[in-house]
Amino acid sequence: MAEIFKHIYPSKYFNDYISRNVRPDGRKFDEHRDVKVNINAITSADASAAVKCGNSTVVCGIKLELAKPKAEEPDTGFLISNVELLPLCSSKFRPGPPSDHAQVINNIVSDIVMNSKCIDLKDLCLVHDKLAWVVYCDLVCLDYDGSIVDACIVAIMTSLKTLLLPSVSFDAETEEVKVDTSARLPLKIHGLPVATSFGIYEHIPRNIVLADPSAYEEEMCGGVGANLIVCWNKGLFCGIQKFGGSNLSTEDEKRTLVLAKEISKLVEGVIETCIKNDKVK
Amino acid sequence: MVPERLQDFKLKPLKCELNFLSKSDGSAILSQGDTVVLASVNGPLDIKTTSQNIEKATLEVLFCSKEGKPSVADRFKENVIRNTCETAILGCLYPRTGITLTIQELENYGGLLTCAVNCACLALINSGVGMRHVVAAVSCAVNEVGDLVLEPTQQEAESARALLYFVFDSRDKNLVTGFTEGTFSEDTYEEALVRCRLASDFVFQFYRDVVKKYSNVI
Amino acid sequence: MREQFLSNCEKNFIKKIILEGHRLDGRNYDESRKLDICFGSEYGSCIVSIGETKVLAQVSCEVVQPKQIRPNEGILYINVEISPMAAPQFEANRQTDLTVYLNRLLEKCYKDSKCIDLESLCIVVEEKVWSLRVDLKILNHEGNLIECSSIATLVSLAHFKRPDVTRSGESVIIHTLAENDPIPTVLYHYPVCLTFAIFQNNVLISDPSYIEETVCTSTTEDGNTIGGLLVVGMNQYKEICLLNHTEAAIHNSNIVHRAIQSAAERSKSVVDLIKAEIIRDDNLRQKRTKINFSDIITTNHVQSLSMKDLKICLKNYNINDIKMEEDNSPTEILDDKQDIKPEKSKYDVVASLPQTAEIKAKEGASTWIEISSESDVDSS
Numbered sequence: 001m002a003e004i005f006k007h008i009y010p011s012k013y014f015n016d017y018i019s020r021n022v023r024p025d026g027r028k029f030d031e032h033r034d035v036k037v038n039i040n041a042i043t044s045a046d047a048s049a050a051v052k053c054g055n056s057t058v059v060c061g062i063k064l065e066l067a068k069p070k071a072e073e074p075d076t077g078f079l080i081s082n083v084e085l086l087p088l089c090s091s092k093f094r095p096g097p098p099s100d101h102a103q104v105i106n107n108i109v110s111d112i113v114m115n116s117k118c119i120d121l122k123d124l125c126l127v128h129d130k131l132a133w134v135v136y137c138d139l140v141c142l143d144y145d146g147s148i149v150d151a152c153i154v155a156i157m158t159s160l161k162t163l164l165l166p167s168v169s170f171d172a173e174t175e176e177v178k179v180d181t182s183a184r185l186p187l188k189i190h191g192l193p194v195a196t197s198f199g200i201y202e203h204i205p206r207n208i209v210l211a212d213p214s215a216y217e218e219e220m221c222g223g224v225g226a227n228l229i230v231c232w233n234k235g236l237f238c239g240i241q242k243f244g245g246s247n248l249s250t251e252d253e254k255r256t257l258v259l260a261k262e263i264s265k266l267v268e269g270v271i272e273t274c275i276k277n278d279k280v281k
Numbered sequence: 282m283v284p285e286r287l288q289d290f291k292l293k294p295l296k297c298e299l300n301f302l303s304k305s306d307g308s309a310i311l312s313q314g315d316t317v318v319l320a321s322v323n324g325p326l327d328i329k330t331t332s333q334n335i336e337k338a339t340l341e342v343l344f345c346s347k348e349g350k351p352s353v354a355d356r357f358k359e360n361v362i363r364n365t366c367e368t369a370i371l372g373c374l375y376p377r378t379g380i381t382l383t384i385q386e387l388e389n390y391g392g393l394l395t396c397a398v399n400c401a402c403l404a405l406i407n408s409g410v411g412m413r414h415v416v417a418a419v420s421c422a423v424n425e426v427g428d429l430v431l432e433p434t435q436q437e438a439e440s441a442r443a444l445l446y447f448v449f450d451s452r453d454k455n456l457v458t459g460f461t462e463g464t465f466s467e468d469t470y471e472e473a474l475v476r477c478r479l480a481s482d483f484v485f486q487f488y489r490d491v492v493k494k495y496s497n498v499i
Numbered sequence: 500m501r502e503q504f505l506s507n508c509e510k511n512f513i514k515k516i517i518l519e520g521h522r523l524d525g526r527n528y529d530e531s532r533k534l535d536i537c538f539g540s541e542y543g544s545c546i547v548s549i550g551e552t553k554v555l556a557q558v559s560c561e562v563v564q565p566k567q568i569r570p571n572e573g574i575l576y577i578n579v580e581i582s583p584m585a586a587p588q589f590e591a592n593r594q595t596d597l598t599v600y601l602n603r604l605l606e607k608c609y610k611d612s613k614c615i616d617l618e619s620l621c622i623v624v625e626e627k628v629w630s631l632r633v634d635l636k637i638l639n640h641e642g643n644l645i646e647c648s649s650i651a652t653l654v655s656l657a658h659f660k661r662p663d664v665t666r667s668g669e670s671v672i673i674h675t676l677a678e679n680d681p682i683p684t685v686l687y688h689y690p691v692c693l694t695f696a697i698f699q700n701n702v703l704i705s706d707p708s709y710i711e712e713t714v715c716t717s718t719t720e721d722g723n724t725i726g727g728l729l730v731v732g733m734n735q736y737k738e739i740c741l742l743n744h745t746e747a748a749i750h751n752s753n754i755v756h757r758a759i760q761s762a763a764e765r766s767k768s769v770v771d772l773i774k775a776e777i778i779r780d781d782n783l784r785q786k787r788t789k790i791n792f793s794d795i796i797t798t799n800h801v802q803s804l805s806m807k808d809l810k811i812c813l814k815n816y817n818i819n820d821i822k823m824e825e826d827n828s829p830t831e832i833l834d835d836k837q838d839i840k841p842e843k844s845k846y847d848v849v850a851s852l853p854q855t856a857e858i859k860a861k862e863g864a865s866t867w868i869e870i871s872s873e874s875d876v877d878s879s
Contacts, residue, residue, distance in 0.1 A: 103356040115463050222367075224360075238464045240445075244364030247455035250474075257467065298796045302639040303551045304586040312793030315540065319638065323587040343582055343591040347544070348559040348634045351592075381591070383584035385555065385636060387792040388540055494798075 014220045018203055025214060030259055032196075032212035033147075035267060037154060037274040039162050049158035054214065055145035057089075060155035062163055065134040066177060069125060077124020077132035081110045083139045083152060090144035090215065101224050108241065109139070109152045112231050116193035116238035119160065123188050127170045131177065135163070146214040147197040149229050150267075154194070158271050162278070163187050192271065193233035194264035197226035198256055202246035209248075209256050211263070221245045230260035292419075292480060293392070293432050295487050297400075299407045299495050307408020311400035314434070315390035320400040322408035324380030332379065337372030341381045344397070347389070358394055362401055365418075365448050365458045369402070371411035380410060391435035395420045398448055398458075399484060406492060414450040416457055417484035419477040421445045423465050429473055431480055445473045449481045451488075502588040505713055513714040514725060517698050524708060529761055531706035532643075534769065536654055536776045539792045542681060543659030546638070546795065547651040549706065553638040554647045556655035558631055560662075562673070565621070565628040573620020574630040577605050579648060585637040597644075604645060604743060605635075605652055608690050608732045612740040615656065616685035622664055622671055629661055631684070642709035645730055649692035654773055658780065659684055688734040689770045692741065693762045698726040700751045703758055705765065716746045723747070729755065731762040735770040 006013045017024050027033070033054030042048035045061035069076060083106040085093050093099060098106075113119070124133040137159065139152050164184035170177055199213035199221035210217055213226055221227055227245030231238050240257075242248065248256075293314035302308040305321035312318075325338050332339050342363040344355045366382060382404070384397050398418035405412060422433035422441035430437055438444060443463030450457050456474070465473075513523065526532070532550030539545060543558030565572060579601045581589050589595065609615065620629040633655060635648050660681035663674045696707035696715040704711060707728070715726040724747040732741030739759065749755060783790060 100356050100360070103353045104360045107353055107357040111462070115461070117464065224364075233464065236464045236466055237461065237470055239461050240470065241460040242456060242458055243361060243460075244367055244458070247368070247450055247453070247457055249453070249455055253456065253474075254471075257470075296793055296796050298798065302553070302584065303641060304639050305584065306587070308584075310796055312791070312796055315789075315791055315793070317792040317796075319584075321584040323583055326587055341583075341591065343584075345580065345582055345584075345636055347555075348557045348632070381583045381587070383582050383591070385582075385584060385638065387546075387555070390540075 011220065014201075014217075015203070018201060018208055023210065023217065029208060030211045032263055033214075035154065035270050037158055037270055039158060039274060039278055047159045047163035049155045049162070051151045051155040051158070053147055053151045053154070053212070055143050056141075056148055056151045056215075057143040058139055058141050058148065058151040058155045060137060060139045060152075060159045062159050063136040063138070064165070065136065066126075066131055066168070066179075067134045069129060069132040071129075074129035075125050076121040077126075078134040079110075079113065079119060079121060079124070079137070080134065081113065081137040081139065081156060082106060083109055083141070085141050085144065085148075089141040092144070105148060105152065105225065108149055108229065108239075109156065112149075112153055112193055112195055112239045113156060116191060116231070116233040118157070118189050118191050118193055118233065120188065120190070126168055127172075130172075130175070131168070131170055133165065135160075144215055146199075146216075146218045147212050147226055149226065150195050150197050150212065153231070154267060154271065157189075157192055157194075158274065160187060161189055161192075161271070161275055191234040192268050193231050193238050194267045195229050195231040195239070196260040196263045196267075198228040198230070198260075200227045200245040200248055200252075207246045207248070207252065209252055211259060228256065230257060232261055232264040292483050295399075295484075297403055297487075297491050299403065299491065305404075305408075307404045307406075307410070309400050309403035309407055310387075311396060311403060312388075313392055313396045313399070314432075315388060316392050316396045317387040318393070318396045318400040319385045319387055320397070320404035321383045321385075322380065322401075322404045322410065323383075324408070324410065325375035325378035326381075328379030333377045335376055338370065338375040339379045340367050340370065340372065341379060342366070342401075343381070343383045345383070345385045347386045358397065361394065361458060361460065362398060365398055365416055366401055366405065368457055369412050369414055369416050369450070370405065371413055374411045391433060391438045392420050394418070395432075395446060403488065403491065406488070407495070414452045415485065415488055416448050416450055417481040417488070418446065418448045418458075419480045419484065421447070421473045421477050423463070423469055423473070427469070429469070429476060431476060443469070445470070445477070447474060447477045447481075449478055451485050454478050454481065505710070505717060507720060509710075510714050510717060510719070510725070513710060514698065514719075517702060517704065517711070522704070522708075523710060526706075528703060529705050531765065532708075534650065534772060536650075536773065537792070537795050538658060538776075538780050538790055540790055543655045544792075545651060545654045545658060546792065547647055547654055548639075549643055549647045549650075550708070551639055551641040552643055552647045554644070554651040555636040555638055556648075556651035557634045558655045558659040559634070560629050560631050560659075562622065562627050562671075563630045565625065569617075570625040571621045571628075572617040573628045575610055575615055575617065576630065576632045577602060577609065577635070577652065578632065579605065579635045579637070581637045581640075585640040589640075601644060601648060604692060604730060604732075604741070605649060607743075608649055608692050608741050609652055609656070612688075612690050612732070612734075614686055614688050614690055614734070614740075616687060619685050620661075623666070627671060631656070631659070631661075640709065642712045643694050643706050645692050646694045646706065649690075649732075650769060650773070653689055653691060654777070656684055657686055657689070657773060658777055688736060688738070689773065690732050690734040690740040691766045691769050692730050692732045693765055693769075695729045695731070695758045695761070696726060697729055697747075697749065697754060697758075700726070700747075700749065700754065702726075703754055703761070705761055729758050731758055733759075733762045733766040735767055737763040737766070 036052040038050045040048055041050050042061050046064045047062040050059045083102055085102040087093050087095050126132055137156050164186055166179050166181045167183045168179050199210040199217050201208045201221050218226055222245050229241045296312045298310050301310045302321055305323055307322040310319045340363055342359045344358045346355055382401055395418040402416050422430045422437055423443040424430055424441055443465040445461045448458040535548045537546050546555050579598055581598050583589050583591055633652055635651060660683045662681055663679035665672050696704040696711055718724050727744055727746035730743040733739055
């Protein structure tokens with residue numbers, strides 16, 4: 001019966017739940033879904049991670065390449081991320097070139113990684129104006145169920161943390177490059193940015209803030225994707241983005257920022273434990 | 282204590298002309314300092330059935346940069362402007378129709394996106410589309426020392442530690458859209474938000490002046 | 500949105516008045532709308548407007564590898580974009596026939612006429628050459644896009660200056676604008692595309708407006724096309740660089756000749772204007788005057804639909820005029836009370852038929868322009 005009700009009156013169905021202080025999947029407003037992290041699942045990649053936030057699943061694979069740095073910035077390497085939302089992950093997406101939504105998510109993810117300055121691109125340069133690493137981070141969404149940016153950031157950061165760079169020797173005279181894959185060194189990572197998504201639902205008397213919204217909740221809140229994304233890194237913000245949805249009052253905003261801080265600490269813990277666990281084995 | 286210090290701040294000079302284009306239903310050209318943006322609104326008009334929405338008007342936003350091919354950054358700007366304007370427009374008044382908003386960059390000397398949002402809002406006012414509220418975008422930079430600079434110039438923006446952009450509504454000055462670049466502390470964020478919220482009053486006052494001037498023909 | 504089709508009534512009206520010697524905006528057959536050029540802050544950026552038709556052009560450059568068949572020549576690339584800003588019927592990110600047609604015409608006029616010295620754009624043979632890219636954005640489509648965008652292309656190319664380059668051994672240093680004075684592009688000649696609308700094979704109209712263009716290329720009720728569009732590309736030495744004709748065939752060889760003669764005059768004046776504007780802009784820049792697109796924002800022009808250069812006008816919408824009226828209104832009322840001279844009634848009450856009376860407008864009271872119909876001509 002509830003399923004039929006949901007289809008006939010989608011907004012009334014959702015509103016009924018919210019007025020009883022519960023969300024359709026049984027969570028409280030400020031409760032987020034379970035997070036699972038797995039590393040090195042893809043053996044052909046240089047580093048990889050699979051992340052599950054509730055039903056949202058994202059796999060990240062990192063591939064390394066050597067290239068000549070840009071003439072304008074001879075001391076920096078490249079970090080290129082690409083988010084793919086295939087028709088496989090949701091019926092919303094169509095095959096073909098990347099949709100606008102995928103491009104926007106990609107932009108947010110690469111902005112967060114760049115803004116947090118967790119990777120110094122100068123570390124990726126090997127020889128001035130001659131040789132630098134290109135780190136390709138391919139993020140593929142397997143199941144799209146909301147808060148996709150959170151899952152992407154966890155996946156990309158976990159992969160980068162486990163990434164080991166092979167040692168390279170460069171002969172300045174012959175310009176010969178030798179790559180030694182047996183001796184590998186980890187990449188320097190400063191801090192660990194974690195993004196937290198929120199949906200803002202228009203409700204009387206006051207707008208409701210939903211932590212970690214599912215795809216259905218995101219749709220009900222209006223707009224494409226989550227409305228508010230807060231990103232913490234080492235006690236500093238490295239990105240607060242609010243798009244669409246209902247307007248946010250000052251008190252709600254303060255409470256949300258505190259909540260984001262708590263969640264980010266927990267997620268940080270998960271990533272660290274996961275990596276430690278792998279090393280023990 | 283904060284508001285007292287704010288009395289003497291200044292925004293970049295604003296200059297605007299409505300009805301700049303004859304073929305569009307509404308158009309505006311806005312300059313904020315040296316940054317100039319042109320926006321045009323067409324609608325509500327007939328669109329193809331696949332993109333029609335039975336509950337509200339579909340808002341299509343197109344951002345054209347001045348040179349070169351369209352890029353991912355343009356898609357991001359389109360997304361920001363679409364989300365912002367969608368909350369402002371009373372889309373439920375025009376079901377099964379489309380409203381197209383086209384924005385053309387003319388000069389970019391910093392603050393392009395804030396100028397684009399403000400210009401889009403003026404074009405929407407000019408077109409006569411029903412709106413819940415108007416929106417005002419204000420940007421703010423945190424310089425190397427950690428001080429806040431409202432409406433930074435291009436040099437200030439390039440050397441800044443962080444850039445914060447906010448869009449407020451005209452009714453309760455609630456945050457409609459916000460996005461940031463770089464890293465900053467919680468206190469800085471709070472202060473920037475308060476300052477920009479106050480500064481948004483200048484933009485709203487400017488809108489009123491413009492509407493007053495054009496009230497004979499809008 | 501689909502394109503709005505013109506009704507037969509509109510079509511016939513436009514056709515009729517044109518054949519009788521009138522145009523909807525009061526121009527003569529060989530008269531063009533006002534050409535206006537304004538420059539942006541960067542080199543090679545300009546907005547050109549013909550009447551209300553507006554086109555934005557921007558030239559950008561980058562260093563690329565030359566094509567293998569022409570290893571010592573630079574590359575010129577022209578790209579036209581028509582967004583929904585131009586008119587509501589255009590869709591975003593969709594190439595229309597019009598875009599392709601415009602692009603091809605401009606390529607013919609500027610690439611194939613060899614007006615640019617492409618060899619001067621070469622830095623290192625077979626390795627590095629400058630590639631110039633002209634981006635044209637149609638801002639407002641009120642007819643005659645071809646002429647407007649061709650002038651925009653020419654102005655932006657003539658105005659553009661590329662950064663200076665020095666070679667030291669193998670490496671090439673590109674200087675910023677502050678370090679070394681930039682270098683202007685070499686143009687051998689200045690070709691301009693001029694558009695003429697031909698109605699019924701005998702009337703030649705220069706600079707057709709949107710409605711005239713549409714009528715001229717549409718078909719009449721009996722299935723024939725009313726007329727055609729003739730594009731003449733000509734440089735300041737009266738040399739033809741391009742001829743293009745669409746729609747109805749011309750079976751009056753005289754008309755093409757007339758078009759070319761008219762184009763020769765106009766192209767000279769357009770090129771002179773372009774050169775004068777560029778020199779003026781250069782002088783301003785040397786005096787370090789700030790030039791910015793914000794200069795085109797005016798405050799005394801309230802309605803775009805009241806065309807500034809329109810000859811027939813009912814009321815000139817000028818913001819200062821409106822204010823004046825408001826300011827004077829209280830004093831006027833006082834004046835009125837002192838000597839009230841009621842305006843003469845425009846109407847007469849006439850007893851016409853038995854048992855009836857009519858209110859009739861006095862002769863000469865209406866200010867409509869009467870277009871004499873054929874029957875009147877016969878009777879006179």
